[in-house]
Amino acid sequence: ANIVAIVGRPNVGKSTLFNRLTESRKAIVDDFSGVTRDRHYETAEWIGKKFTVIDTGGFVHGSDDVFEEAIRDQVYIAIEEASVVIFMVDVTTGITDLDDEIADILRRSSKPVYVVANKVDHAKLHHDSAEFYAFGLGEVFNISSATGSGTGELLDAVVSHFEEEQEEDEALPKYTIVGRPNVGKSSLTNALIGKDRNIVTPMAGTTRDSIRIHYNQYGHNFLLIDTAGLRRKSKVNEDIEFYSVMRTIKALEDSDVTILMLDAQDGLEAQDVNIFNLAEKNRKGIVIVVNKWDLIEKDNKTMKAFEDRIREKIAPFTDVPIIFTSVTEKQRVLKVLETADKVYANRTKKIPTSKLNEVMLNIIESYPPPSLKGKYIKIKYVTQLPGRTPMFAFFCNLPQYIKDPYKRFIENKLREHFDFTGVPIQIYFRQK
Numbered sequence: 001a002n003i004v005a006i007v008g009r010p011n012v013g014k015s016t017l018f019n020r021l022t023e024s025r026k027a028i029v030d031d032f033s034g035v036t037r038d039r040h041y042e043t044a045e046w047i048g049k050k051f052t053v054i055d056t057g058g059f060v061h062g063s064d065d066v067f068e069e070a071i072r073d074q075v076y077i078a079i080e081e082a083s084v085v086i087f088m089v090d091v092t093t094g095i096t097d098l099d100d101e102i103a104d105i106l107r108r109s110s111k112p113v114y115v116v117a118n119k120v121d122h123a124k125l126h127h128d129s130a131e132f133y134a135f136g137l138g139e140v141f142n143i144s145s146a147t148g149s150g151t152g153e154l155l156d157a158v159v160s161h162f163e164e165e166q167e168e169d170e171a172l173p174k175y176t177i178v179g180r181p182n183v184g185k186s187s188l189t190n191a192l193i194g195k196d197r198n199i200v201t202p203m204a205g206t207t208r209d210s211i212r213i214h215y216n217q218y219g220h221n222f223l224l225i226d227t228a229g230l231r232r233k234s235k236v237n238e239d240i241e242f243y244s245v246m247r248t249i250k251a252l253e254d255s256d257v258t259i260l261m262l263d264a265q266d267g268l269e270a271q272d273v274n275i276f277n278l279a280e281k282n283r284k285g286i287v288i289v290v291n292k293w294d295l296i297e298k299d300n301k302t303m304k305a306f307e308d309r310i311r312e313k314i315a316p317f318t319d320v321p322i323i324f325t326s327v328t329e330k331q332r333v334l335k336v337l338e339t340a341d342k343v344y345a346n347r348t349k350k351i352p353t354s355k356l357n358e359v360m361l362n363i364i365e366s367y368p369p370p371s372l373k374g375k376y377i378k379i380k381y382v383t384q385l386p387g388r389t390p391m392f393a394f395f396c397n398l399p400q401y402i403k404d405p406y407k408r409f410i411e412n413k414l415r416e417h418f419d420f421t422g423v424p425i426q427i428y429f430r431q432k
């Protein structure tokens, strides 16, 4: 997982840079859900390299005196967890004490650090940023996150540090359990693994820092990516939200299927929607588990109502299994695994081209894309593209005229006929 953390004192412009780096992707996800999304992490892409950007500023809450402490904590965590750290300073204020303090911490780390002088909105200010060389952290990148100038050079440098994604063709599916603290993640892991926890083998090396547990029982055979069991290296508070977010992102990116666990007493909250979106954008399989179902007073309508509320919030991608569990009462624990297996199978399946054309061309003939400006759009051929997640290309004469509602219609039909429950699918219209 390539994670870029933006650190720096308040008001230097971290969020503006964050928004700039991630904006093109944000536009893809329409906000249908009505959930307020305070996103502080988001996927981004530069010259074909995907990464997750984290705005550490978004995680500082509370009064002024906890402020500096919290910022220091985040810098420590960023050093441990991120692949690259962007240290942002403000050219209009110059070096402050807190800047110096952050620089001290960063100098002692071995992670790549980029000093970024922000608010260099015009050429005159270029000289002013020279003072930041005094940090002893190497080159200073001048940017204006308001206008976007300089961010290209910065990104070129940043992505040069990314690990080449190892094409791991490990045969085993990889699942991870994510969710807010106390929803029951460890309880579920324990229920599955129990006292066999000593089979746990931390994968050595610098590229990985999650624990992989090989589960092979009752006909299920997979690797559970577990981050909860890891001990922290530094003495920063374990509960800090920023830390758990970093770990969640890593585990999620590392896995094929994300098991998003909720506490039935709270339902799906904004933070959960953020994780859901991240999983969707990374094209991971998704299973939603509503745990502590034993604590809910219920009649025969409760489950359905609960499900409907969740689907409303995760729209438009609602074709996701939702399972109601009680880990403590051992209710439907194995059902979680069965469902994850099913989602994994959906994510890796290949539909034969002949079958795909037979079904889809029939539907398209009955419901062709609406003609535009008097031009008829003719879809001639469908094929599933090679890849690790389901992708389909529809070849037609005028791909540019096909609008989103029709694309959604096609997606729904694919789901209806071929079952891609729990799996994001990609649809492309191409010229033939």
Ligand code: GDP
Pocket (backbone or CB within 6 Å): 179, 180, 181, 182, 183, 184, 185, 186, 187, 188, 228, 291, 292, 293, 294, 295, 325, 326, 327, 328, 329
């Ligand atoms: P984590 O932080 O997500 O790993 O959550 P834990 O597994 O540590 O669980 C937090 C608390 O919730 C513990 O006290 C568990 O015993 C309790 N818990 C977990 N699952 C259930 C459940 O299904 N029902 C009830 N009533 N309590 C649960």
